[in-house]
Amino acid sequence: MQLLQVIPITKSVSAEVLTYFSAKPVELGTLVTVPLRKKNTQAIVVHVESAMSMKSILRSATYQVRNIREIHTIQVFSPAFLKTCHTLKNFYATTTGAIMSQTSPSFILDHLSDETYHRPHTRLENTSRELLLQQPYTDRITHYKTMIREHQARHASVHVICATTEEVMHCYEHLQKNNDHVYQLHSGITKARARKLFKEIIHLEESSVLISTPLFIDTYQHNKETLVIEHESSAHYYTPSQPYIDMRIMIYEYAKQMKLNIIWADTALRPETYTRQENFAECIEPFNKRIFREQDIHIVRQHITKELQTDEERIRELQSSNREFTTLANETRALLTESIKRKEKIFIYAHRKGLAPNIVCNDCGNIARSHTSGLPYSLYITHNHKTKKSERKFICNLTGESILAFDTCQFCRGHNLVQLGIGTERVYEELKKLFPKVPTYIIDSTHTPTKKVLQEIIETYQKTTASVIIVGTQKALPHLDHIDRVIIASLDSVFSRMSYNVHVDVLNLLTRLHERSIHPLVLQSRNITEFSLPIVRDGLYAPYIKRELDERKRFSYPPYGHVCVIQKDVTKQRVQQHYRIFEEALKPYEPYLMIQPGRTRTRSRIVIILQLDTNTWSMKQQDAKLAIFLGSLDRDCTVQFDPYHLF
Template structure:
């Protein structure tokens, strides 16, 4: 009889390990089925001991041991995967089983990973690529050819299902038989078929996978690529809140394979690692974004409110571009930052945007009991609501916003016969619907598509004209990464345009807008890194976000006392989710001091009422 410790592969089990007994020939690393409460879970064996040697501890235990149900597969996963999961769990103060369950799809439990999943390399450094999509795809095709020549495989991680399909279409030509795609949208039968091919195929493979299918790694993998490494989809928005990019890096380091982080615009954290010479360039980074399209900047401050306080969302320049698109049977994509109205305030007389005195971000009007006040959601500075325009001292301050629905309504009034499409979370909810709608847009000459960020991954072909109806509302989002996201989004939109790229903004003097239109982004990185260092934001610190229901505020207060001397900075405003009010705060810990074992123990023992997100991608 054996005493067996296991890692439960289920995020609902908060314990790092559980103990069972078994008479089966079980060994460390085996995948087994265990009874847990009223369920049967998958688990990995971490240690096996002779039960006779532990007889005294078994008798003194107040909890009766249960028996392992069965052995599913002997040693199905490489040690590097387990080590990477442990390191990730340590960093994010969670349990190893939760991390493993996030990267191992259920279909792999039956088949396991390939017996020779990795091919260690003598030079297993982390390399970076910063260039446009087509150049990256060309580089990937070169890497695949070279790997296949060495009888080695490549795994490309992509953030979303649509990105998996787009990447596969771009680089699989000529190797379709050996290029596979793994994501949650394929059927269980198709997944089993693909996993079987990965197990049995002797030829090297290219596997393009979303993060949840990481364990579908092909045989003899020597290169792991994180495509669009800037994408927020790599960060989990639910427990255990891990970042798959972190896990991938830990795996590559332990497996001694080459890691490539690639995007049109690399994250600030990656650039900082490059400057520290922790990462290295695979090819020279492209610091200037080239575009065939001519750029136009429209100053929306020239448009004043009418007697009812309404301001046009469609400028004369954009109206002319729509008319030109129709007359030439071209296509136009109009981007809006929101599907609803954005909370901005402008002067009704001179059109000046009301901004923060400290950081120049737009101020947002909030209720404070029976009174009102302006709050800067970037730096937190507050201002009395009874203020005048800083430019002309007028009292006539007008709140406004531009969303996809408003743009659609105005276009319908201006062009009743316009072929108009709209893509946002209000109009479509399923990927198939979006693909069909975007296909109709491409196939309809003289058509206009209005959409949010939700539409962009589906725009897989160049578009004649691209316009940004409003980007100003994004500057008001209370997130330390918002400038990085704005420039990333604008450059992506600019790269889609073939003839005209137009931006409507009241921030015409903002250096970020100038960087986009000029295509020079190197100065942006230096300013962003300088700002984050001054404010102790990543990559110079690790943020821990604590969120709790307002009714459970006492739990948060107790945790804040327990983590002293670290301080928790509570957000000045509550967060509302699905009608429930939450209180949140952040703890800043110097990067060099994390992981902190004492802090981790406290966080792991915290009540489930507290949502803990370590190194979150956003503070929202």
């Protein structure tokens, strides 16, 4: 007799599990018919236990456990996938159904009873290996091609997982050449096309190569042997909605269950991945000692204090006729002029969109804030379709509130408002003054909201033989392969983020830009980037990773501990009440509580940060009291473990 935990197939599979008896053995992932209220419904088996081991619990149960009606031959998900979901459910303090909904493609969830999905999920008998590959992108592609040929020779399949649709398409272009049965699956293709490819792959009785996003992790391939996590430092492996899951953990746990080889690959591996060497992970090739050579990054220094300047730099500053704040230094302007003369394509990276991220009063020091949310306004230039004119507007990035820009301080009524920070529109305005005849475009979420608009700019950029300038955020990077000149307007403000991943984020961005740039990468900095991240100067990976791991060990950040962030929006009248409840309930875990503005003026957000050691919370074990508390939180609360940014 078995005790089955199942998820009924209703409008969604995100509900909690129900328990039923089965006299016959049932495999995980099998479709069954169960009695639910006064009718029969289909359900997926997600957990199986022996009824004998649960005898005492069943005797004390306050409800009657019923028998299943029918066992179908259809197996929707593999046992390995469901065991992985069960493991992640405990770690992320959520439900199995919520994990399944977040980690499965919608065309499968919409047709769970489709018999065409039935396929055998075999487990390899060999022992799995964990491998690390730290090489530039072109070298990784070369390694993948060799690896695919070796796998095909022994009739084995490979699954390469990329973080985004654009990366899948890019990788597919390289690996499909001279190889048979190479497939790509991602959200960029239609559901009908995805279903057709999915069925073709699972019924193929030959080795294949699948390149996909993480959602397709449970795709059956003939004799699958190796999983690759490509560009493993990407922030896009985190799911964008609750439950917030790091899909790299999902892939790793799934590979362990399936006994597959797993390769962690990137130009510069994350500290968490680097420490896997201590757990017997092997290096495929010796690590790159230098991520950058000395000539790869040209740093244009923009010092504020005279003490940090050399005599030559000080003379150049005094000779400059323009003493106002500029987004582009004199040296950068000279490089731009040379590139334009040579008819080169130019990309200027700005970390923020808009004209200015913040507006500050120079008289009283206050920041212009939204009356609705209380958060700082950002300054944008928008086009008024009625008047056919451009307008300057203050926009709250959290709520979307938009008002015409005012020129007097909200607090002291002074007229000394100044723009702080560098945005795409500010760089664009300066470029149009300097080089009015050069075609210049902006790529960010405001100016290129649709794929069509974005594609038009990229096509113009590629076809134009003369010099073209693109100013953009990270949204532009997947669409630009080879760029003559890449300039970073500034990265100094990035280091003010509340995140233990700041250095990883900056290094990831620098490596991506460097791999796309033909000339040395130009980085404008006021010494903040160089001081916070010395690898920018010397390119040495070993000192960088040692310093990073020492800091994480000191503060119990991953991989030496875990960070849990709980957020709850409440009315301002109930802030103190909820604050005391959280403070008292989480007292044994020494919580750090703070109050932030909510989405409206009448609401506030309570943020709780817990730093947990591996004995309190890990993939293998979780503190029972904390797990019960997190499970009892209502839907107004969001819970994140090891988030990319704390908030």
